[in-house]
Amino acid sequence: MSGVALGVDAGSTTWKGVVLGSAGEIIDSVVVPAEPLVEQQTRVELAKLREATHTPEDAPVGATGYGRKRVRADRAITEITCHARGAFHRTGKAGVLVDMGGQDSKVIRIGVDGTVADFSMNDKCAAGTGRFLEVLLGRLKVGWDQVPGLVGSAESAVSVSSTCTVFAESEVISLMAEGEPVPGILKGVHQSLASRVATLAGILPVDLPVFMSGGVALGRAMVDALSKELGRPVTVLPEPQLVGALGAALSVR
Amino acid sequence: MITRRLQYELIKHVGGPFLMELQGLQKRLKGRRGPRPDSPFGPPLESIGKLKDLMTRHYLEGRYADGAVPVAWVTSGFPVELLRTLGFHSVYPENHAALCGVQRLCSEYSDAAEKVGYSRSLCSYARTDIGGVLLDKTPVGRLPRPDLLACCTNICQTVLYWYRCLADHFKVPLVLIDTPYVYGAKDSAEHHQQYVKDQLEELMAVAERVSGRRASEERLLEVARLSYEGTMLWGECLAESTHRPAPWTGFDGFFHIGPIVALRGGAECNAYYRHLLDELRDRVRRGVGGIKEERYRLLWDNLPIWFNVREMSTLLAENRFNIVVTTYTNAWAEAGKRMDPTDPINSAARSYTHVILNEDLDRRLELMSRLAGDYQVDGALLHSDRSCKPYSIGQVDLRDKLAERAGIKSLLLEADHNDLRAYSTEQGNTRLQAFMESFA
Secondary structure (H helix, E strand, O other), X not given: OOOOEXXXXXXXXXEEEEEEOOOOOEEEEEEEEOOOOXXXXXXXXXXXXXXXXXXXXXXXXXXXXXXXXXXXXXXXXXXXXXXXXXXXXXXXXXXXXXXXXXXXXXXXXXXXOOOEEXXXXXXXXXXXXXXXXXXXXXXXXXXXXXXXXXXXXXXXXXXXXXXXXXXXXXXXXXXXXOOOOHHHHHHHHHHHHHHXXXXXXXXXXXXXXXEEEOXXXXXXXXXXXXXXXXOOOEEEOOOHHHHHHHHHHHHXX | OHHHHHHHHHHHHHHHHXXXXXXXXXXXXXXXXXOOOOOOEOOOOOHHHHHHHHHHHHHHHHHOOEOOEOEEEEOOOOXXXXXXXXXXXXXXXXXXXXXXXXXXXXXXXXXXXXXXXXXXXXXXXXXXXXXXXXXXXXXXXXXXXXXXXXXXXXXXOHHHHHHHHHHXXXXXXXXXXXXXXXXXXXXXXXXXXXXXXXXXXXXXXXXXXXXXXXXXXXXXXXXXHHHHHHHHHHHHHHHHHHOOOOOOOHHHHHHHOHHHHHOOOOHHHHHHHHHHHHHHHXXXXXXXXXXXXXXXXXXXXXXXXXXXXXXXXXXXXXXXXXXXXXXXXXXXXXHHHHOOOOOHHXXXXXXXXXXXXXXXXXXXXXXXXXXXXXXXXXXXXXXXXXXXXXXXXXXXXXXHHHHHHHOOEEEEEXXXXXXXXHOOHXXXXXXXXXXXXXXX
């Protein structure tokens, strides 16, 4: 089956691409680490996707993410709009979407018609982003796949009060030096991150279901920490990393 | 003294006008370069040339002012009419700092201030100004040394400490006008106005001593009349943007504010705004807009992001958004409502107490709702300015209340009016773009 549109989410950490089928379904997708030469990477990856799905050359391309303006596309749209569109396509209802990406976190209120009613983003620093987690996992020498098991095994969370990535890193070094167990610190790191993102969500109405997208949503530990912080269930959207690219493809189909 | 005075008068009446004429002639000979065909903006305002001439002459005269006439460095919200009566040449460090901001000089100047211990958390205007003084640098050639420093707390408390530092540096007197904050009422209390009036009278005594001149009642009335007239003319210029399309943009307004801030109370300021008003009216008649296609109209709250004006105005215009009104530029027009040129001292006590930053959030909300209605805006951009805390505090509440009471969608944009190190262009643009997309 060939695609009717392609979506590109050229993020700061990963490059995501989807091929959209005529019924609005994802018929193929790819997630690869982002390369600095985003234009070239996009050309190569899109060619592969087109070939694999027999999608015609002239199928429209929607682009989002920080590299959106560097990509040859029919439309360049912000991640905020694309994530909202992708999420609405998945859920069909109004809600609050928390998107935690590599470079920024966004809390978006999606209206009943699927449009962006309101949004807030982290300030211009790494607090509350995937990068925060990445740096601290590196310092704790823990791989992404080990996170759920370790957090699950923690007896209690060791408090990490800094939300600033640089300060949190030195705090974690001190905690490790004091002999605090890694699972407990890891749980504390997740709580710290969740509390930062919950502050963003705090200014938006809370009487709506909460969804989550972005690469960070792949980790159960983060979803649980956020859910606890918000005091309500958080539903992870299917293929959370692809929601932005899906929204971009939907915008041009 | 006599030589300096002669130099000053020559520059003011002969050299300055001659240089401007020469520049104008050069421009005419070179031919006017029109805007790019794909520019999203309407034809540029013809008045911009006159504005440049006026401000250039002001700074040029400044170079020769000290030693020739008394010089005061004053805050933007200072009742300068009183000083003008005594013939003071006024320098506006905020206005000058904004000029440095546009030219992206803040980092260099601020570094000099930070090196001697001023915190980066301090207002970037203060850092730009103090840094410039320490480096003895300015893009305008030379700033005259002050004989008097004059600050009014109606815009913030920072000015008090900033000007005390300047007073210590220049070893000259500092006069302070303290304006009690107006909250919970539409009008400031009578005893508050009396308190301000008493200070204004004290100011006159100090200014007379510093300048060695005596104030004349007749001259004070004349300056007050000119100031009132200029304020009203500025208001009329802004009000032309209630038309669709607005004949200019809010960004144009940020630059055209120069004369009403720095030359208020002078005949040249008013002549300029008369000229600008004629042009704006003509554009309205001909349906010429500040941007080529005005689809959405926005209100701007807070100071501009001086170093990013071009980029932001282009991004907005390309997406058919025009800023048609700003609370910042409106502040100098709003003052007119409480001015009475026949009673200059009481008028100054009242109007300078009631400036936007000296009034509570309810008044701010009232003002913004009114402006939003008058200018028929579709949304608002609230610049959360790291350097201007009094302007930025409460914006989260204002944003919620604007949506709740006036149905106006707003974006909080975190930036700084002068320090580009405190701003992330990519993130700022993404937010702005997403905000614009939400209107589609």
